[in-house]
Amino acid sequence: TTHYLFIVVVAVNSTLLTINAGDYIFYTDWAWTSFVVFSISQSTMLAVGAIYYMLFTGVPGTATYYTTIMTIYTWVAKGAWFALGYPYDFIAVPVWIPSAMLLDLTYWATRRNKHAAILIGGTLIGLSLPMFNMINLLLVRDPLEVAFKYPRPTLPPYMTPIEPQVGKFYNSPVALGAGAGAVLTVPIAALGAKLNT
Numbered sequence: 001t002t003h004y005l006f007i008v009v010v011a012v013n014s015t016l017l018t019i020n021a022g023d024y025i026f027y028t029d030w031a032w033t034s035f036v037v038f039s040i041s042q043s044t045m046l047a048v049g050a051i052y053y054m055l056f057t058g059v060p061g062t063a064t065y066y067t068t069i070m071t072i073y074t075w076v077a078k079g080a081w082f083a084l085g086y087p088y089d090f091i092a093v094p095v096w097i098p099s100a101m102l103l104d105l106t107y108w109a110t111r112r113n114k115h116a117a118i119l120i121g122g123t124l125i126g127l128s129l130p131m132f133n134m135i136n137l138l139l140v141r142d143p144l145e146v147a148f149k150y151p152r153p154t155l156p157p158y159m160t161p162i163e164p165q166v167g168k169f170y171n172s173p174v175a176l177g178a179g180a181g182a183v184l185t186v187p188i189a190a191l192g193a194k195l196n197t
Helices: 001-021 037-056 062-083 096-109 114-138 142-150 171-197
Strands: none
Touching: 001 037, 037 062, 037 096, 037 142, 037 171, 062 096, 096 114, 114 142, 114 171
16 A cells, blocks of 8 residues: 555656646647657656556556556646636647556566566557557647647747648658657666666
């Protein structure tokens, strides 16, 4: 029980930290222009945090538990912005849970092999998280209209939303985000697990 209460505290503080960093919550005025940075930071954050606590408890399911807390807490933040008068679509809550479930499944299927969890699970996180969040973004109603009408108060002048060019695969945020996320999460998660042992 103490282990899980500890995870609750850390997950809540992790969410607060990354909200203040700017990319953890999908503000519509940054949603497309910062998707690559978002994918890298989220994949890394999820892999390191979830693997660390999953190995800490030794229980498959801990990663999903960890991300569920972050999701609930972020929905609370979304509600707070909505209460301030911003539209419901102003913030799109990131999708972490499916990627964490893949990590838990890897840990369980490999009979709690921590190296397999790091290599296979970390890669699955890096590949799946950008895809799930791109689907999440596609469901936002008129993101550019919302971005121009309700700019984020802390948005600096040089980050004014610019309508993206469509149709260039080499500039695809999904391709770049998935590739970079998959490559970076494994060594960083391995480092986190090494520090845990």
